Amino acid sequence: MVNPTLKTFLEATACVTKEHMDHPLELVEGEVPPELKGTLFRNGNGRFVHQGVTYDHFFDGDGMITRFAFRDGQVRYSNRYVRTREFVEEERRGKMLYRSFGTNLPGGWPANALKMQFKNAANTSVVWHGGQLLALWEGGWPHRIDPDTLETIDRYSYEGVLENDFSWLDKQIMREMPFSAHPKEHPDTGVLYNFGTVAGTKQRLVLYRVEPDGQASIEQAIPMDDLVFTHDFILTDSGKIIFCLPPVSFSIWKAFMGLATPVESIRAIQDAPMKIMIVDGDTIRTFETDFFFIFHYANGYETEEGTIIFDAFAMDDFPGAEANVALMAGDDSATPRAPLRRFSVDPATGSVSHHVLTDYPGELPAIDPALNGKPYQYCWAVGGDPKADHKLLDGIVKYEVQTPATEYVSLTPDLPGEPLFIPHPDRQSEDHGWVAYIKFEVATTSTFLEIRDAGSLEMVAKLRLPHNIPPGFHGCWVKPSL
Numbered sequence: 445m446v447n448p449t450l451k452t453f454l455e456a457t458a459c460v461t462k463e464h465m466d467h468p469l470e471l472v473e474g475e476v477p478p479e480l481k482g483t484l485f486r487n488g489n490g491r492f493v494h495q496g497v498t499y500d501h502f503f504d505g506d507g508m509i510t511r512f513a514f515r516d517g518q519v520r521y522s523n524r525y526v527r528t529r530e531f532v533e534e535e536r537r538g539k540m541l542y543r544s545f546g547t548n549l550p551g552g553w554p555a556n557a558l559k560m561q562f563k564n565a566a567n568t569s570v571v572w573h574g575g576q577l578l579a580l581w582e583g584g585w586p587h588r589i590d591p592d593t594l595e596t597i598d599r600y601s602y603e604g605v606l607e608n609d610f611s612w613l614d615k616q617i618m619r620e621m622p623f624s625a626h627p628k629e630h631p632d633t634g635v636l637y638n639f640g641t642v643a644g645t646k647q648r649l650v651l652y653r654v655e656p657d658g659q660a661s662i663e664q665a666i667p668m669d670d671l672v673f674t675h676d677f678i679l680t681d682s683g684k685i686i687f688c689l690p691p692v693s694f695s696i697w698k699a700f701m702g703l704a705t706p707v708e709s710i711r712a713i714q715d716a717p718m719k720i721m722i723v724d725g726d727t728i729r730t731f732e733t734d735f736f737f738i739f740h741y742a743n744g745y746e747t748e749e750g751t752i753i754f755d756a757f758a759m760d761d762f763p764g765a766e767a768n769v770a771l772m773a774g775d776d777s778a779t780p781r782a783p784l785r786r787f788s789v790d791p792a793t794g795s796v797s798h799h800v801l802t803d804y805p806g807e808l809p810a811i812d813p814a815l816n817g818k819p820y821q822y823c824w825a826v827g828g829d830p831k832a833d834h835k836l837l838d839g840i841v842k843y844e845v846q847t848p849a850t851e852y853v854s855l856t857p858d859l860p861g862e863p864l865f866i867p868h869p870d871r872q873s874e875d876h877g878w879v880a881y882i883k884f885e886v887a888t889t890s891t892f893l894e895i896r897d898a899g900s901l902e903m904v905a906k907l908r909l910p911h912n913i914p915p916g917f918h919g920c921w922v923k924p925s926l
């Protein structure tokens with residue numbers, strides 16, 4: 445059944461065509477605090493329709509970086525598509541030339557068979573590290589972006605570190621080793637950790653380490669039985685790296701033959717366990733728990749007794765290709781919702797337990813990055829009313845994960861994006877700061893940047909964008925030292 449809110453949103457944001465530079469945003473409510481100084485970068489799909497073809501998956505549209513520069517109580521807005529080589533070629537030729545994560549080329553399997561060069565959508569996140577701004581996508585190399593002009597500098601391999609050198613055949617299957625969209629910066633050392641899921645003669649989970657000066661290296665290449673779909677991970681304060689590996693994997697040969705998109709090729713075995721893999725240097729231990737599929741973790745840490753705790757939006761079902769096609773047609777009824785669930789792993793005994801923290805479902809969680817891998821109290825996310833008769837997440841939720849407790853602001857029927865936490869420069873407590881997010885407003889068919897007090901969730905400022913854009917996926921906050 446078509447959800448009119450979703451339909452309005454998809455039509456209004458179908459394709460962003462205009463690129464702005466330093467456009468002053470119109471303040472329509474509240475006031476931008478003068479102490480809020482810095483730059484909010486965000487990444488997300490700039491369109492759902494490309495060259496006359498509607499993508500079959502929410503994740504497929506070309507990446508568009510947005511920049512919100514906060515200074516002297518004003519916000520200036522810029523947006524620019526990432527000029528991947530696929531984007532440039534498709535624009536030049538005026539047709540869809542590349543397959544995507546969830547969309548094959550028109551023409552069925554003959555048009556897709558043996559075409560393993562997928563579009564690097566460059567649309568999932570943006571990170572500032574080692575003096576570089578990188579647009580990230582989990583299936584390929586990052587793109588370097590000029591933070592001032594948002595121009596694309598190049599497709600970046602960290603000076604060859606991301607070149608697949610496992611073997612000649614591996615190189616033919618996947619030349620560019622992916623660098624996921626969820627790197628984790630250790631708050632004390634400044635080292636950036638990340639991973640890539642690499643298809644080849646053997647499936648591998650490759651772990652990367654990037655020093656604060658931007659020098660990258662491969663830490664480990666872990667052989668895998670399957671090409672498991674894993675999107676995010678946890679870095680603890682002591683340097684342990686934790687993956688949840690669901691029984692959800694890609695059938696690369698089906699995609700290779702053009703018989704399916706990568707999303708359609710996914711097999712989810714609902715009665716099989718999810719594995720929790722803990723990488724501690726060269727020691728790798730794996731534990732099992734019930735079936736879940738996780739896109740995002742709020743955070744994770746170790747207790748003094750050595751128990752590993754992590755909180756995640758864990759779905760008890762995998763949203764398959766059909767659910768995404770329906771979503772793109774305005775039907776959200778098959779879209780899963782997940783509450784925030786706490787997992788506890790005792791490596792000494794091997795016991796794993798989990799429980800729901802609160803009933804409020806959410807996604808796109810954000811925490812104070814200074815507490816990454818450490819005990820923490822607060823997480824903000826897009827959320828939904830547990831009693832709602834639809835599946836869209838149309839509110840902002842603040843989780844207090846230790847009590848636990850929830851504060852919720854309904855924005856129904858409007859649709860917000862990731863509420864990124866921005867710490868107050870004179871922070872007195874963990875939730876002293878703001879959350880900032882992009883919101884599509886149904887009544888006015890307009891898009892806004894909204895800033896709320898991270899403690900109370902009260903509105904601080906609302907600013908109108910000069911055009912409609914999808915709220916996007918992930919972003920980062922960069923202090924004025926940029």
Ligand SMILES: [Fe+2]
Pocket residue numbers: 568625626675739740917918
């Ligand atoms: Fe993500």
